[in-house]
Amino acid sequence: xxxxxxxxxxxxxxxxxxxxxxFDDASFxxxxxxxxxxxxxxxxxQSYLDYSAFSRQxxxxxxxxxGFTLEQAQYGVDSVGx
Numbered sequence: 001x002x003x004x005x006x007x008x009x010x011x012x013x014x015x016x017x018x019x020x021x022x023f024d025d026a027s028f029x030x031x032x033x034x035x036x037x038x039x040x041x042x043x044x045x046q047s048y049l050d051y052s053a054f055s056r057q058x059x060x061x062x063x064x065x066x067g068f069t070l071e072q073a074q075y076g077v078d079s080v081g082x
Contacts, residue, residue, distance in 0.1 A: 002035055005047075006041075006044040007040060007066075008063075008068040010067030011067040012026075013030050016029060038072055041063055042076045044068070045059055045063060045079065045080045054082070055082075056082045059073075059076075059077050060077050061073075063076055
């Protein structure tokens with residue numbers, strides 16, 4: 001999934017659970033690859049801005065809603081310059 005989209009840790013686990021993996025197996029798999037969650041938040045922030053306009057706080061709120069921590073969301077928004 002991370003080869004073509006960005007996910008928060010929570011979002012990626014949820015996606016794997018949706019694909020019928022158990023929560024424990026999905027959590028183990030996600031933790032074993034340990035992606036850079038800040039980078040994932042930055043990519044997600046850019047993706048949102050590619051098709052819609054957001055205020056800084058609105059984009060932070062959207063990223064938090066997607067499962068990023070507040071710190072990751074702030075990093076993502078900072079990385080896209082808003």
